Amino acid sequence: MIYAANVADGDLAEGNEMVERLKETADKEGAAVVLVSAQVEAELVELEADDRNDFLESLGVTLEGCGLRKLVSEAYDILNLQTYFTSGPTETRAWTIGTGWKAPQAAGVIHTDFEKGFIRAETMSYQDLVDCGDEQTAKSKGLLRSEGKDYVVQEGDVILFRFNV
Template identity: 75%
Template sequence: MTRKKMIYAANVADTDLATGNELSQKLKVFCDAQGEDTNMVLVSAQVEAELVELDNDEKLEFLESLGITSLDDCGLRALVREAYNILSLQTYYTSGPTETRAWTIGKGWKAPQAAGVIHNDFEKGFIRAETMSYDDLVATGSEAECKAKGLLRSEGKEYEVQEGDVILFRFNV
């Protein structure tokens, strides 16, 4: 018999978000005993409701007062990240003059497969993927700067798309 991968979300009080409470700690012990396919994430619905009302600086300050050092370390973001992890998913981005979009693909997908998520013609007529990392793009501030610094790569059909890649697909159909 096969086991399904599981994520338990433990809703705790705001004061328990950093370390959990007695019940969430028992749930963590249970999850750990189940193996790597069972994980737990702490979430505070109360904190999530309050975060919606705050700007990013206020969010960080609020979370730090609760013992959380990063927006990615708690709540819904942690739950989504864990879901992606347990399902072996990752995100890549496309960006144009009017829109930037995130695309979800499986880990280990090759560039043509990733292009096919946008449109099957992109996969059929794949030529290459002009690729840079999200972190490089943010650090340099533009695609042109990435290119000038040699951070824009031309990848072929065997390129395995990485988490956070920003890609411009070249194709011909």
């Protein structure tokens, strides 16, 4: 279970007395507590990317460590879910799968034919792709791997599925 506590922006970093009581209850239940400020979330939408980080820093928090992103992250953890990506010339997409899924199962989320005719998964990490700037550079650096049917998909993998039906 996850408790989402809507707090004032000044309480986002440290919480308050009510949050402390909620954390005590959550600890007894083995639940998580995530602090969210609806006001801060509304303001973040209006800001440019660079300004978002500065704004959150002024509140003593990070984008990943609070609010809706943290809530989604906690939910994924509790539900044993993870994300992998596919990318082509016109679209990049995130896919949600169970933790521990093998490549053919992950391919089946896109289309059952991908799973049935699975040959291999050409895989690299999201961070490697970002660091390299493009797939070709990642490939030239040896960061693109060819994985078989037993490959367990990792959080943030970028995958091109090879299949034949």
